[in-house]
Amino acid sequence: MEIQKSNIGSKQRMVNLFLRLMAFVLTLVAAILLGVDKQTKVVPLKISPNLPPLNVPVPAKWQYLSAFVYSFVTDVIASSYAAISLIFLIANRNGKKGLELILIILDLVMMALLASSAGAAMAVGLIAYRGNSHVGWNKVCNIFDHFCEQARASFAVSLVGSLAFLLLIVLAALSLHKRSK
Numbered sequence: 764m765e766i767q768k769s770n771i772g773s774k775q776r777m778v779n780l781f782l783r784l785m786a787f788v789l790t791l792v793a794a795i796l797l798g799v800d801k802q803t804k805v806v807p808l809k810i811s812p813n814l815p816p817l818n819v820p821v822p823a824k825w826q827y828l829s830a831f832v833y834s835f836v837t838d839v840i841a842s843s844y845a846a847i848s849l850i851f852l853i854a855n856r857n858g859k860k861g862l863e864l865i866l867i868i869l870d871l872v873m874m875a876l877l878a879s880s881a882g883a884a885m886a887v888g889l890i891a892y893r894g895n896s897h898v899g900w901n902k903v904c905n906i907f908d909h910f911c912e913q914a915r916a917s918f919a920v921s922l923v924g925s926l927a928f929l930l931l932i933v934l935a936a937l938s939l940h941k942r943s944k
Contacts, residue, residue, distance in 0.1 A: 775938060780852060782931050787845035789924035790877070794838035796917035800825045802910035823907040830880075830887040831914065837880035838921055841873045841928070867935045870928050877925035881918045888914055 801824045807816035825831040848866055855862050891911060894902035904911035 775934065776852075779931065779934060780849065782927050782934070783845055783849045783852060786873075786924050786927035786931070787842050787849060789920050789927060790838045790842035790845060793917045793921035793924060794835055794842060796913055796920065797825050797831060797835045797838065800910055800913045800917065802907050804906050806906065821906075823903070823910040825914065828884075828887055830883040834880040834884040834918065834921065837876045838917075838924070841877055841924060844869060844873055863935070867932065870931045870935070874925050874928035874932065877921055877928065881922045881925065884914070884918050888918065 801822060803820050803822045805818045806821045808819045809816045825835060848869065851862060852866070888904075888911065890900060891907075892902060892904040894900050
């Protein structure tokens, strides 16, 4: 019976390491995708009906939207935390209970941060994609198509990273449930 418990513990530890590694990679990729996202388009600007339009280069950068900045910073924080927690988990072979509890709480915080930042960024992205006729906001994704696609990919990858943290929390809850029996 003791061998079986040890085998289950090592499987759970390997799943935990794998999920942390996935959370690290996913949030790092999301941060990189958004961090390098920019596009410049030349837009004709009509100054006067009698004059020809003036072609103006207009840049789109993630730094211009606070929800995108929030998403970028959250992805950087989550990937840094995932890397640090991975190191602590590898170093903690004894399975100290205090460290496990801290990691569970911080995993929950990371999941909540990632989900909230992805939601905020996707809401702004949806307005960029569709516009809002009630307040007179035009769509911009028809002009900055590459910028919008790369931002969308970043948010999707970030959400999957959030799911990795959710699975870590579920794994910890199942482990606690098994120990209580």
